[in-house]
């Protein structure tokens with residue numbers, strides 16, 4: 157069987173490798189195969205981009221966590237109807253459903269703005285990231301006070 161260029165390069169690298177298997181953490185010392193001798197997991201040499209917590213990612217987190225807050229709150233109203241027979245109060249449920257829709261649309265557009273957000277200056281990136289982190293708290297308070305003022 158002919159080896160690919162990547163397999164040959166990986167074998168050259170593994171010839172000097174002394175460390176854990178990325179699959180099972182078995183200690184590999186200069187393995188002679190591109191498969192772990194313990195678990196059989198494939199060993200591939202690759203370049204990976206290290207994880208970076210970007211302002212875009214923090215804002216996306218904020219949108220997704222806010223969606224979770226809205227779905228949770230709306231779910232409570234539906235659960236109350238289901239388990240206690242409480243009437244569904246649309247003046248409480250409707251804002252939740254509208255916010256869920258707005259957040260989904262926002263998430264779609266935020267996905268499209270990834271390159272734009274990452275090309276902002278450092279101050280704007282920090283503002284975007286901070287808004288993202290605070291967004292679920294803000295959404296929760298908007299929903300909570302809307303509920304309180306319409307009791």
Ligand SMILES: [Zn+2]
Nearest residue numbers: 177180192195
């Ligand atoms: Zn292994």
